[in-house]
Amino acid sequence: MTGKTLFDKVWQAHEICQNEEGQSLLWVDRHLAHEGSFHAFNKLDERAIPVRHPEYTIGIADHYVPTIDRSLIAVQPKVRNVIEQLINNTHRHGITLIGLDDPRQGIVHVVGPEQGITQPGLLMVCGDSHTSTHGALGALAFGIGASEVAHVLASQTLWQSKPKRMRITINGQLALGVTAKDIALAWISRLGADGARGYAIEYAGSVIRSLSVEARLTLCNLSIEGGGRCGMIAPDEKTIAYVKGCDQAPQGEAFEQAAAYWRTLYSDDDAEFDREITLNGGEVEPTVTWGVSPEEALSISATVPDPTQAGSEAKARQIQDSLDYMGLTPGQKLTEIGVDKVFIGSCTNARIEDLRAAAEVLRGKTCKVSGIVSPGSTVVKVQAEAEGLDRVFIDAGLEWRESGCSMCVGMNGDLIASGERCASTTNRNFKGRQGPGARTHLMSPAMAAAAALTGHLTDIRDILGNRP
């Protein structure tokens, strides 16, 4: 018998039964709900179905929350209504809410790991595609739609077809200035935005082992941008130390018992994957997106692609369409692209290590462009303030905001104006993502800070002084 992958082990532990067509009914350990879950609650209400296990759902306000301050008074009535629906729905059903004024509030994918809600071996879902983030701790975590959220609320289970298994192995050593964000953009640009569609991804290799838990969260977060169903990393001692002591994690003897189980969660040596990808970590360069999909990414030292050099007519049209939207000229150096705004935030890159990296670049300097820094959670905000990072950002000319999804998706009104260009630490450079007509370039926090300083996309290695 061949061995099992990490994914297989966690999947199997949650499989209740299979139907005749081979779909599995899976037990869901934890469900995270945000304001967008109102459609799902409405579906239950329409049919008067109760929430089966309210104790396994946690509500967190993030997508629509104001970031200037925590008052709802000045908030647009329709936005306020969506936030209030989360408050009412969780209250009515006896679900714990980490609301606007809670010191634990933040972006759901930052709060989960931070509070120990996320643990190795769990099956976690949320009505949000970046739920893949939680896989960094060895959980099987994926985003679902509103109908599926309603199903989870009603039954604490979910029907799923088993995805195939892909392993992305990254060995070698990352160069200075190269981060988990760059690794993600590198593999997505190589395989495509649907390159991992239908697969559960496991990240492995020496580079992954050496990444901090926070960097692993960034990497797994972006799994969905390559189309992956989820992204997982086998828990190791770093993971176990990270979870230990978190508020919602098991405590004392229960923790030791859990940790003993977590240590069994890895892919066996003889486990088979349906697809294997390897990357040389040493070859990954600081990477930015130039187009309107995360697959349209290149090393910062490259130039804007030329549609006439594309392999096919369809590809050429696609590139031209992206260039038109982004207002770029073929052959232009990426480092010559000027930016109007910077956004440091989101579930991808707004944890404390991200803020430290950005602040390091900005310390004692003044930005050429304005922008917003929104910490991934209120806990991160408090920590950053204790370290004086808020002062660094403010002194450099950026706004220091409260935590929320903010300019990653603009639902709360934090938007980039039409035609403006933003250096952003977020995860999606889709057309209109940061506002109608807004142009987004994705990059790591240090690269975004560097762009804010110089006013154009910038090779972080020039600032760190290690350009090859």
Add this chain to the structure above:
Amino acid sequence: MKLFTQLSSLACPLPLENVDTDQLIPARFMKEPRADGYGGFLLHDLRFDVSGSSRDFILNNPGTRSSEILVARRNFGGGSSREAAVYALVDFGFRCVIAPSFGDIFSSNAVNNGLLPALVLEHDCEQLLEALAGKPGQVDIDLAAQTITCKGTTISFDINPTWKLKLLNGWDDIDLTLAQTPKIETFRERYLKHYPWLG
């Protein structure tokens, strides 16, 4: 849920790659109640400019309004899990999207709302787009046979077998699952004995 067996309708070509769910419905519309219908938000920023005037875009043509089938290029519905993207398609009047690849979450959302995500080979998709030649054209879909016929040419499409049954029968997952409650409860007891710290 509305069941889906066969469909004969105009198919609207949308020869674009990566039509992500942020384009299918921009985030700013997602706070609206569904009761008012999401059809007006579908591909809003491709259909209208910043001032709200209509752009020259196929979905704005009067002849397209009756299309129930959309034909697009790869990675349709990638990105955000927002089911509102499917609501916008369904409320506009679409019952089937044909493409060479779909976002995973989009596909399940589609099926949960009676919208058929018909997965075709890239080559077949290109031929279909060619046959439609930039205009809505008659297409016949047979879900049981998994075929798409346009101008005398028939191609086959792929669909997850459970989803096929669900669409053919109009089944609702919640009802099916709640009928299994005793089995789920037995599982849960055993599970929590095994992983007591999760109780």
